[in-house]
Amino acid sequence: MTPDQYCQDKAARSGSSFYYSFLFLPADRRRAITALYAFCREVDDTVDETSDAQVARARLQWWRGEVDQLFAGTPQHPVTRALAPHLDSCNIRRGPLIEIIDGMQMDLDQNRYVDFEGLRLYCHRVAGVVGQLSAGIFGATQPATLEYAEQLGLAFQLTNIIRDVGEDARKGRVYLPIEDLKRFDVPVHDLLTARNAAGFSALMQFQTERAREYYRRAFALLPAQDRRAQRPGLIMAAIYSTLLDEIERDGFRVLTHRTSLTPLRKLWLAWRTWMRGTPPAL
Numbered sequence: 324m325t326p327d328q329y330c331q332d333k334a335a336r337s338g339s340s341f342y343y344s345f346l347f348l349p350a351d352r353r354r355a356i357t358a359l360y361a362f363c364r365e366v367d368d369t370v371d372e373t374s375d376a377q378v379a380r381a382r383l384q385w386w387r388g389e390v391d392q393l394f395a396g397t398p399q400h401p402v403t404r405a406l407a408p409h410l411d412s413c414n415i416r417r418g419p420l421i422e423i424i425d426g427m428q429m430d431l432d433q434n435r436y437v438d439f440e441g442l443r444l445y446c447h448r449v450a451g452v453v454g455q456l457s458a459g460i461f462g463a464t465q466p467a468t469l470e471y472a473e474q475l476g477l478a479f480q481l482t483n484i485i486r487d488v489g490e491d492a493r494k495g496r497v498y499l500p501i502e503d504l505k506r507f508d509v510p511v512h513d514l515l516t517a518r519n520a521a522g523f524s525a526l527m528q529f530q531t532e533r534a535r536e537y538y539r540r541a542f543a544l545l546p547a548q549d550r551r552a553q554r555p556g557l558i559m560a561a562i563y564s565t566l567l568d569e570i571e572r573d574g575f576r577v578l579t580h581r582t583s584l585t586p587l588r589k590l591w592l593a594w595r596t597w598m599r600g601t602p603p604a605l
Contacts, residue, residue, distance in 0.1 A: 324401075325401075326358075326401040326402070326404040326405035327354050327357070327358070327405050329361070329401035329402070329405065330354075330357045330358045330360070330361035330401065330402060330405045331357055333360075333361040333364055333365070333402075334357050334360050334361060334364075339360075340559060340562045340563065340566075340584075340589055341360055341559060342360075343558060343559075343562065343589045343590060343592075343593040344356075344555040344556070344558040344559045344562075344593065345357055345360075345555065346593060347554070347555070347558075347593070347597045348461075348555060351409075351412075352413075352460055352461065352462070354405070354409070355406075355409035355412075355413050355415075355460045356457060356460045356461070356555070357405075358402060358405035358406045358409065359406065359415070359453070359456055359457065359460065361402045361405065362402045362403070362406060362420070362423075363423060363453055365386070365400070365402050366383065366386050366423060366424050366427045367427055367449075369382045369383055369386065369427065370383070370427050370428075370430045370431060371430075376431050379431055380428070380431060383424055383427060383428050383431075386424055387421060387424055389403055390403070390417060390420045390421055390424070391417070393406060393407060393410075393417075393420075394410070394417045409460070413456075413459050413460040414459040415456060415459070415460075419452045419455065419456050420456075422448050422452050423448060423449065423452055423453060425448050426445060426447075426448025426449035426452070427449065429444075429445050429448065429449075430496070434495055434496040434497065435497055435501060435511075436497075436498060436499075436500050436501065437500065437501050437502065438500050438501070438502045439500045439502070439503070439533075441500070442484075442498060442500050443477065445480075445498075446476070446477045446480040446481065447473070447476075447477065449480060450476035450477060450479055450480035450483075451472075451473040451474075451476040451477050451480075452473075452476070453476055454472035454473055454474075454475050454476025454477075454479070454556070455469045455472045455473055455476070457472060457555070457556065458471070458472035458549075458553060458556065461552050461553050461554075461555055461556065462549070462552035462553075463549055463552070463553070464548060464549055464552075465546040465548055465549050467544050467545070467546050468544075468545065468546055468549045468553060470544045471541050471542075471544035471545040471546075471553070471556075472541075472553075472556065474537050474540045474541035474544060475537070475538070475541035475556055475559075475560060477537045478534055478535075478537035478538045478541060478560070478563070478564075479559065479560075479563050481530065481533060481534035481537060482534050482563045482564075482566060482567050484498045484499070484530070485527065485530050485531060485534065485567065485570060485577060486566065486570060486577060486581065486582060487577070487581070488514065488527075488577040488578060489514075489517060489577050489578040489579055489580070489581070490581060492514045492515050492517070492578070495515070497511055497514055497515075499514070499526070499530065503526060503529065503530070504526065506526075506529075507522035507523070507525050507526035507529065508520070508521070508522045509522050509523050509526050514578070517578040517579055518578075519578060523575070523578075524574070524575050527570075527575035527577065528571075528575070531567060531570070531571055534567060535564075535567070535605050538560060538564055538605055539605060541560070542560075542602040545602070550600060550601070551600055554596065554597050554600055557596050557600070557601070557602055557603070558592070558593045558596045558597060560596075560602060560603055561592045561593070561595070561596040561603040562584065562589050562592050562593070564603050564605060565584060565588075565592060565603070566582065566583070566584055569582050569584065570582045
């Protein structure tokens with residue numbers, strides 16, 4: 324199996340919505356974004372699929388070394404070997420890749436966030452940085468496009484947090500800021516025990532509006548010159564914002580249910596957005 328095939332298999336098996344945004348890209352850019360996605364999956368799985376925190380930390384440290392190997396020209400892992408040909412052409416730098424690993428390590432170091440500023444740093448590292456790297460792969464030519472990609476990455480991560488409230492709580496993780504829980508009188512214990520407190524729906528509506536605001540900020544920042552090249556990101560925005568709508572329509576049953584879109588619906592949203600080339604309506 325070649326490094327590119329390894330990454331393709333990793334992306335396809337994940338079932339992630341990101342996969343649909345890759346489908347319409349030229350082959351070289353598709354290989355680059357698939358390799359970046361596979362890198363993110365590898366380091367994320369290092370944390371999520373390792374029960375011993377010390378082992379997970381050691382593995383993340385190995386990945387830091389592997390990133391250094393990548394930029395020294397001697398990558399060993401299939402993912403970094405797949406990334407290697409695209410470093411210069413797609414402006415993939417060492418710092419952002421290390422910052423993604425730093426974000427994954429935050430899941431080992433803390434499972435609560437006191438306020439939104441702390442959560443925003445986490446979202447920046449695990450999603451905003453990925454958004455900027457992705458925008459470069461897609462062909463960003465304007466500085467504002469990277470700002471758009473950062474805001475869009477935050478919107479995606481906030482959507483993920485809303486969708487996964489129950490699943491994360493079962494792992495002992497609460498990403499909703501403590502200050503928000505207090506504001507809506509929702510005890511952490513109620514999330515951990517899947518109890519739908521009186522203020523839970525209002526709390527989730529607040530989180531949903533915050534996520535939508537980040538989508539709006541992103542769309543306002545996207546320069547017209549780069550809109551066509553950034554259609555893969557807009558595909559993701561169409562899928563994720565539709566998912567957010569579905570969660571809301573479902574009554575925020577996220578403590579006990581995981582709302583998702585069917586593959587056919589994702590494919591239809593991807594095709595429609597690619598043809599239109601415009602941000603989805605919110």
